[in-house]
Amino acid sequence: MHVSDPHFGTERPACVAAVHALIAECRPDAVVLSGDITQRARRDQFDAARVFVETWRPLPVLVVPGNHDIPLFNLVARLFYPYGNYRAAFGEELEPVLDVGSLLLIGVNTTRPTRHKNGVVGTEQIARVAARLRQARPDQLRVVVTHQPAWVILPEDEENRLHNADAALSQWTDAGMDLILGGHIHLPYVQALSDRGAESSRNAWAVQAGTAVSTRIRRGAPNSVNLIRYDAAARPRACQVERWDYDEQLARFQIAKVTPAGLDRHAPHHAV
Numbered sequence: 176m177h178v179s180d181p182h183f184g185t186e187r188p189a190c191v192a193a194v195h196a197l198i199a200e201c202r203p204d205a206v207v208l209s210g211d212i213t214q215r216a217r218r219d220q221f222d223a224a225r226v227f228v229e230t231w232r233p234l235p236v237l238v239v240p241g242n243h244d245i246p247l248f249n250l251v252a253r254l255f256y257p258y259g260n261y262r263a264a265f266g267e268e269l270e271p272v273l274d275v276g277s278l279l280l281i282g283v284n285t286t287r288p289t290r291h292k293n294g295v296v297g298t299e300q301i302a303r304v305a306a307r308l309r310q311a312r313p314d315q316l317r318v319v320v321t322h323q324p325a326w327v328i329l330p331e332d333e334e335n336r337l338h339n340a341d342a343a344l345s346q347w348t349d350a351g352m353d354l355i356l357g358g359h360i361h362l363p364y365v366q367a368l369s370d371r372g373a374e375s376s377r378n379a380w381a382v383q384a385g386t387a388v389s390t391r392i393r394r395g396a397p398n399s400v401n402l403i404r405y406d407a408a409a410r411p412r413a414c415q416v417e418r419w420d421y422d423e424q425l426a427r428f429q430i431a432k433v434t435p436a437g438l439d440r441h442a443p444h445h446a447v
Contacts, residue, residue, distance in 0.1 A: 176203040177382065177401035179358030182243065182389035183224045184214030189426050190388035190398045195230050197419065197428045201402060205275050206231050209358045209384065210241025210286075210322030212261075215248070221264035228265075237273045238265045239282040241322040241359065242292050257288040270300075272307065277407035279315045281307055285323050285337055294323030294359070295338035301346050308350035314407040316414060316438075317353045324357040326366055326381040335360050344368060348379045353414070353438050354403070355379070361386045361393040363401070365416045365434040380436045382416055397421050400428060411439040 176198055181191075198206065208228065213220035228236055245257045258269060273280040281304050285294035304319060311317045323337040325344055337343070337357075347355070348368060355368075363385040369378050385399035386392060398421035405414040413435060420431040 176201065176206045177209065177356050177384050177403060178206060178387045179209040179356075179384035179400075180211040180241065180361055180386040180389065180391070181208075181224065181227065182211055182214045182386060182391055183220040183227070184217065185389040185391055186223070187388055187390060187398070190421055191227060193421060193427050194227075194387055194400065197400065197402075198231055198234070203234065203402065204278055205235040205237065205273055205280060207280060207318075207320055207356055208236065208238045209320050209356055210239050211243040211358060211386075212238070212241065212264075213244055214389075216244050216246045216260055218260050218263070221260045225264040235273050235275050237271050237280045237282050237320060239271070239284060239320055239322060240269060240286050242286050242290070242294065245286060245288055247291070277312075277315050277405065279308075279311045279317045280320060281318065282320045285321045293335070293338060294321065296321070296340065296343045298339075298342075301339070301343045304343075305346045305350040308347060308352055311351055316403075316405040316407070317351050319347055319352050319355045321355065321357050323359045324381065324383055325355050326368060327360070328364055328366055329362070332360050332362070344379070348377055351377070352379050353412075354382050354436075356382050356384070356401075358384050358386075361391060362396055363399045363418050365418075365436065367436070378436075378438050380416075385420075397423075398428075399431070411437060413437045413439070 269284040325340040366381045402417040418432040419428040
């Protein structure tokens with residue numbers, strides 16, 4: 176389950192309850208929370224977010240910070256302990272890795288205290304993630320998690336794209352990455368990275384999530400989460416990305432779109 180941008184401090188209680196209900200119903204192997212967990216990185220907002228996440232236990236959960244998870248107005252905190260409240264809620268590790276059966280999840284911290292909004296991935300991070308991807312078992316779904324999007328589909332979102340993303344995508348795809356999950360722009364979509372014109376012996380996909388529970392919806396996209404299904408024994412290798420949108424009348428998440436994502440080169444893919 177891919178959950179992003181809850182922005183605690185702006186959360187909708189009905190959506191929070193609906194996320195819990197969906198996770199309880201689907202019982203995923205793991206849950207990803209791809210940043211912007213809070214609106215203003217305040218302790219009370221992180222406390223609410225920690226309760227949100229702890230409700231899913233004992234499911235494995237991978238969390239990475241977003242730009243909103245660094246204090247904006249408290250300049251002393253931003254300078255000297257930018258991740259203080261984040262770490263109090265979710266632990267010291269800012270780039271966690273989960274190796275759960277047929278699933279490998281690699282978190283990347285793309286935030287920087289010196290940047291207000293935009294994210295960046297450094298050369299050392301690129302090399303570290305590529306090395307870990309190469310250690311994956313052949314049957315594993317290999318997933319990298321960032322906050323800012325590595326690939327965008329609208330020209331106006333280009334300014335929000337992860338800095339140094341081209342180098343990262345090239346090296347990570349060659350190292351075996353299947354999916355890269357992100358948030359930040361509150362626009363859900365699934366994009367085949369092979370469609371960006373790069374030559375590769377593999378398919379890889381950018382999977383973006385909308386805001387899961389906050390009032391900060393954009394471009395008419397409702398609150399949403401992604402459910403990713405993968406059968407390690409299937410050949411050719413493929414996964415399926417389901418977008419679940421929040422239905423106001425039913426007060427629950429409903430499937431809105433399904434994208435079969437072929438992972439072997441030239442495997443067919445289409446959205447329904």
